[in-house]
Amino acid sequence: MELPDIGKRCVHPHCKQLDFLPLQCKCGKAFCSEHFIIHSQECELSKFLSDEELKTIDSVYVCSNLDCKERSIIPLICEKCKKHFCVKHRHLTECDEKTEEMLKIEKEKYAAPMRVFNAAKAAVDKQLESNLNEAKKKSKTRDLANKVQLMKIKNKATGSKSIPTADRLYFNITYAEKTTPVFVSSQWSLGRVIDAISQEMRLQNNNHKATEKKLKLFKKNDHTVISNNFSISLKSLLEDNIIIDGDSLVIEYVDNSDNI
Template identity: 40%
Template sequence: MEFPGLGKRCGLLECKQLDFLPFKCSHCELVFCKDHFMPDKHMCTHGSVSVIEAGEPLKHYCCTHDDCSTSSSMEMCCKVCNKHFCLHHRHHGCSDTDQMTRDKERSKWEAPKRQFELAKAEADRQVDASLNRAKKKESLNKTALKIQLMRLKGKAAGSKGILVSDRVYFLIYPPLTFPQKSKAVFVAKQWSIGRVIDSVADICDIPNRNNQTTATKLRLFHHHDGQTLCTEMERKLDELLNEGTVMDGETLVLEYVNEKDHDSFCLKCLDQYKD
């Protein structure tokens, strides 16, 4: 049974093949079979058609290493011998140097690393030594402070109305203008710093004119570094104890200062405050 209306014949005169699935050229819009629908196959005469000629075949570079047949489309030449080698044989020994030269180069590159390691080890050693000295000194200071506190409790003077549980003990050095020995005193931890100074001055029999505006003021200082105990006279002694600013049994210095002077917050020549 024939189907004369089904399919199209190829537009190429030399072919004229009946094709049930013909292709239409997008340029000349003629119908062609599957073998001649490309423009270069039927010599398409459309003006905008440009036939692309086949390019040069891709080059393949074979590895020059013995017993290697690997090829690649990219040439990778050795900088020394200028021969192509595959990735597997790129380190083929052409640029190798003798063992002595390699050892010298390795030693040259590793020298900064060794210097850094030595410097780091020395820095760590110094830090550890400093920490150990600080810990040892802190331990000795705490032990000495405990011993001094025990001694102060046996001879300290103060108000008898202060409960034993509320007492805080200090060893007080008087001002340099008063040639007296240090004296053990106790005060109440609930007192303000201003009241503590007044009580210490009274116990040590030191003239106190803190209530006079133009007079030099009495202030308490740490004996170990000369720093003022506190510049705020209304602060409670208990607050300073909790902060660790002052310790029970510590040695303090009572001294006159001019608050207008910038050096009034730190004492100098601490070695003069001694018995």
């Protein structure tokens, strides 16, 4: 016995079956689930369906990309892996399934040349520093070596952007075998310079505490302390040739009782 008031018949000319849960297109026509998919590919009004509308369709395809949840009623099946991908990912996805070992080998393929490059660069930098240090020991080449080092430091140095360019002094600062190029102001006191350097190098600075170890600056070549007077200006140290622009210095913690 037919129940004509329940459900609707599919309007597809070759179907006409009574569907108790018909799918109605935005154009107003009702279809069974099979013919709704076919119709939706041609109907201009059904191109953009809401999530709720998609949920009512049995044959909904979810993108196979792990980071994508895009759903579609139109299958876009890859010929190689036979998986469905949305339009965004269908040409960006590699079809071959890769094991952890395969991924490890692939990563190593790209990482190995970088390690070789970094090792070669470190060796060249070390040799250049050695050559500069040797050149500084010779009076004929000392000034040129200092200029070369200053240019290298300027390209990488970090510091407060508020310091006028004319007041900037550049140094290579070494702590625990790590060297950081920095710039400070020639108008600052030695104490303020140490504060700025410790901030750039992320060092704990307890110079304001009487009982704690103090941070001090030393010449790298002979490890002589720059000064125990933190109030002296950097400009004065420069004028007295105790330091030079582009110098290599070492920052260290020393006991408060030490008078180095």
